[in-house]
Amino acid sequence: AQKITQTQPGMFVQEKEAVTLDCTYDTSDQSYGLFWYKQPSSGEMIFLIYQGSYDEQNATEGRYSLNFQKARKSANLVISASQLGDSAMYFCAMSFISSGSARQLTFGSGTQLTVLP
Amino acid sequence: DAGVIQSPRHEVTEMGQEVTLRCKPISGHNSLFWYRQTMMRGLELLIYFNNNVPIDDSGMPEDRFSAKMPNASFSTLKIQPSEPRDSAVYFCASSFGTGNQPQHFGDGTRLSIL
Numbered sequence: 001a002q003k004i005t006q007t008q009p010g011m012f013v014q015e016k017e018a019v020t021l022d023c024t025y026d027t028s029d030q031s032y033g034l035f036w037y038k039q040p041s042s043g044e045m046i047f048l049i050y051q052g053s054y055d056e057q058n059a060t061e062g063r064y065s066l067n068f069q070k071a072r073k074s075a076n077l078v079i080s081a082s083q084l085g086d087s088a089m090y091f092c093a094m095s096f097i098s099s100g101s102a103r104q105l106t107f108g109s110g111t112q113l114t115v116l117p
Numbered sequence: 118d119a120g121v122i123q124s125p126r127h128e129v130t131e132m133g134q135e136v137t138l139r140c141k142p143i144s145g146h147n148s149l150f151w152y153r154q155t156m157m158r159g160l161e162l163l164i165y166f167n168n169n170v171p172i173d174d175s176g177m178p179e180d181r182f183s184a185k186m187p188n189a190s191f192s193t194l195k196i197q198p199s200e201p202r203d204s205a206v207y208f209c210a211s212s213f214g215t216g217n218q219p220q221h222f223g224d225g226t227r228l229s230i231l
Contacts, residue, residue, distance in 0.1 A: 037222075047219045047220070103216070104150065
């Protein structure tokens with residue numbers, strides 16, 4: 001069974017500093033995708049970054065980067081130069097094939113990040 | 118480009134009433150997902166469609182819940198009769214293809230059953 005674990009219910013970071021949000025996963029699939037989503041207090045779910053299981057290089061999107069360590073089954077999100085607007089809940093998710101050829105996501109429990117001025 | 122559009126944004130109704138949530142996926146996306154989010158259970162997948170066909174509805178909590186996708190640009194999630202424990206935020210998401218494509222979420226419907 002596929003499982004995503006986020007062990008940090010809450011994190012604090014000083015504005016302009018970098019922060020790492022942890023995510024570990026468990027799967028027996030060879031092909032899978034790892035995603036990070038941001039959910040601000042307004043409630044919407046915003047896609048941030050994606051890493052494929054066969055990608056050799058870590059994904060980057062602006063201030064977001066994904067530290068992918070396949071052997072350790074970890075996919076940590078690194079946010080550089082934190083901004084007050086980064087305060088939100090962050091979800092790690094993994095895609096897997098459930099039925100036929102269609103993929104679905106399983107989500108972790110989330111990490112609440114607070115950026116301090 | 119328009120994202121996933123959900124309506125209504127908020128719904129407050131009394132228990133026993135029928136509730137219909139609506140979703141318009143991103144044009145060109147062929148997979149559509151319905152999720153429920155609560156504090157206790159987090160994000161749960163209820164059902165998803167591929168090319169308008171329901172693929173997996175194992176997450177639908179009980180027979181009171183039903184979902185349809187009559188065409189590629191519209192889906193509904195219906196609860197009849199509604200109960201207070203159905204109160205949650207319901208998200209619709211869509212994605213393109215069957216590979217490792219990101220799902221794009223709508224803004225959600227915040228449902229309160231009194």
